[in-house]
Amino acid sequence: MTRATRRSKKRRKVVKRKLNKCRPNKELEGVISPKVNKYWLQRYSLFSRYDEGIQLDEEGWFSVTPEEIAVRHAQRSVAGGVVVDCFAGMAGNSIQFAALGYHVVAIDIDPKKVEMASNNTKIYGVDSYIDFIVGDFLQLAPSLKGNVAFLSPPWGGPSYKMAENFTLDLLKPVDGHALFQVAQAITPNIIMFLPRNVDVCQVEELSWLSSPPLNVEIEENYVRGFLKGKTAYFGKTAYWGVAHETSSAYIRQV
Numbered sequence: 001m002t003r004a005t006r007r008s009k010k011r012r013k014v015v016k017r018k019l020n021k022c023r024p025n026k027e028l029e030g031v032i033s034p035k036v037n038k039y040w041l042q043r044y045s046l047f048s049r050y051d052e053g054i055q056l057d058e059e060g061w062f063s064v065t066p067e068e069i070a071v072r073h074a075q076r077s078v079a080g081g082v083v084v085d086c087f088a089g090m091a092g093n094s095i096q097f098a099a100l101g102y103h104v105v106a107i108d109i110d111p112k113k114v115e116m117a118s119n120n121t122k123i124y125g126v127d128s129y130i131d132f133i134v135g136d137f138l139q140l141a142p143s144l145k146g147n148v149a150f151l152s153p154p155w156g157g158p159s160y161k162m163a164e165n166f167t168l169d170l171l172k173p174v175d176g177h178a179l180f181q182v183a184q185a186i187t188p189n190i191i192m193f194l195p196r197n198v199d200v201c202q203v204e205e206l207s208w209l210s211s212p213p214l215n216v217e218i219e220e221n222y223v224r225g226f227l228k229g230k231t232a233y234f235g236k237t238a239y240w241g242v243a244h245e246t247s248s249a250y251i252r253q254v
């Protein structure tokens with residue numbers, strides 16, 4: 001065997017080893033669809049305790065809030081006490097609210113997701129702080145009260161990235177204005193987790209849906225240098241929470 005052949009054989013082996021590292025292990029083949037593979041590679045940034053039995057369905061894989069951002073959201077829920085997680089999904093956010101000692105009312109319309117979310121909260125040992133409700137947030141909201149309403153509504157799947165300017169009417173299950181109005185029945189202290197390409201002017205305008213207008217602050221959320229989303233804080237959750245004054249800021253969280 002020539003030196004060149006030996007070198008190219010060695011190079012092929014290294015590439016193969018690297019590729020295997022990026023592939024789901026054998027027992028996950030058939031469970032992890034090709035669509036989800038990209039997110040599976042980021043599993044520990046979604047749930048640091050992923051290996052302990054975290055469960056996610058396909059929508060959950062691409063819609064769960066990365067753990068680092070969920071921790072940030074929880075730290076900013078200063079009006080705390082009871083946090084209503086209006087679109088709880090896989091409990092990425094609920095877990096972190098509960099970990100800080102807040103009582104969480106976690107709502108999701110999909111019973112299978114609630115089952116998985118409940119499993120995930122047990123892994124983090126915070127299940128006793130969380131009450132799950134299977135139901136439509138829009139219908140439940142008028143009967144709920146809380147200190148903070150956390151909104152992490154569906155962004156319409158991974159195709160949200162295609163919009164140059166993500167306007168609030170693209171949010172699901174209803175447009176952002178309607179959603180914000182509904183959430184205000186619970187509390188004016190609202191946190192909204194939104195796509196990175198969201199129309200920031202429209203988000204700021206939401207504060208005018210309340211009289212007097214709510215304080216608002218918007219920040220960018222990065223994970224390992226990648227912009228993953230933007231978070232809008234309203235009412236007492238905004239840093240500049242001065243009554244009867246509206247202030248807005250655009251914070252870069254690095």
Ligand SMILES: C[S@@+](CC[C@H](N)C(=O)[O-])C[C@H]1O[C@@H](n2cnc3c(N)ncnc32)[C@H](O)[C@@H]1O
Pocket residue numbers: 063064065086087088089090091092093094107108109110113135136137138152153154155172173
């Ligand atoms: C973006 S995901 C939430 C992700 C969540 N923050 C997490 O970290 O796991 C949105 C969730 O909203 C749920 N959903 C959609 N429409 C709903 C509705 N009308 N009421 C309650 N939940 C709804 C979906 O089932 C989905 O799980």
